[in-house]
Amino acid sequence: MDGKTRIGFIGLGAMGEPMAARLTAAGFAVAVHDADGDRTARVAAAIGARAATTPRDAAAMGDILVTMLPSSAVVERVLEGGSGALAGLAEGALIVDMSSGEPNATRSIAERIGEKGIAMIDAPVSGGVSRARTGELAIMAGGEAAAIDRAEPVLKAMGNSVIRTGPIGSAHAMKALNNLVSAGGFLIGIEALLIGQRFGLDPALMVDVLNVSTGMNNSTQKKFKQFVLSRKFDAGFGLDLMVKDLGIALGVATATATPAPFAGLCKDIWAGAQKVLGPGQDHTAAAKFSELIAGTTLGGSPDGSKG
């Protein structure tokens, strides 16, 4: 616990709210802000933080500013302008961008604010809403060692592993590549369930088999029964955000001239799901797009009972 460090926290969505809650629970003095003022007030009251009406106010109340926003473009917007966070940060402050951002944008933000004596690291996370609640996120950290050292007590209140990935922007590249692997595992698993169901296999039973076999992945373990076969489609991670992450991963492939045919197809299918299903969907709803292509809806026994 570090009761002395004051933290400004911007972005109180599915992830930001439970992450900010971990910080107040750990004894940090936190000022929170979200573009949605009602949300700011509700979260501040619920977790014992101060409500800040602008990004500048949130930043001015902290030695460290944490951002947990949809994209690098939004991070840039939040920093700029008269009521932007940069206007509130003192020289020597540190920005910890925990959003899943874009490596080049992150590098250029860091360069720009570095000229004003403000440091930055990228520290995106994996583990979803459930692990955000328990403070067990996997955190990737890119940037100068001294800046990561300074952020570490704050990061450790939100995650149980902090892996240093290299210079600024490297953690954002790593995060996008993690989500590429996760997105591919989801799609191939759903395809296998659709094929199996049409063959006569029970999808829930298939998930049981995959989970004790080499086909197991995070989606088979934590998503298929819970959010797809149950038809709940409410894992808490947006389809729009997944498509954004895949765009970042493909951008890294292009920038490094790495042939990535599977990644390209994977992104096209996720983007197709986004187009057909519309905005604001949970990412697990992408299974409905695969069902649509197959002309088959996954059925069976979502609770896992064999039947």
Ligand code: NAD
């Ligand atoms: P979300 O859409 O639930 O929340 C985003 C929040 O940012 C919202 O409350 C929104 O009002 C706020 N916001 C948007 N524009 C703003 C602005 N200009 N100023 C202030 N606030 C603004 O998103 P999330 O699921 O919490 O994800 C946040 C980031 O974390 C994204 O980059 C996402 O890719 C990443 N991420 C999400 C998950 C997950 O499981 N949800 C897991 C790992 C990483």
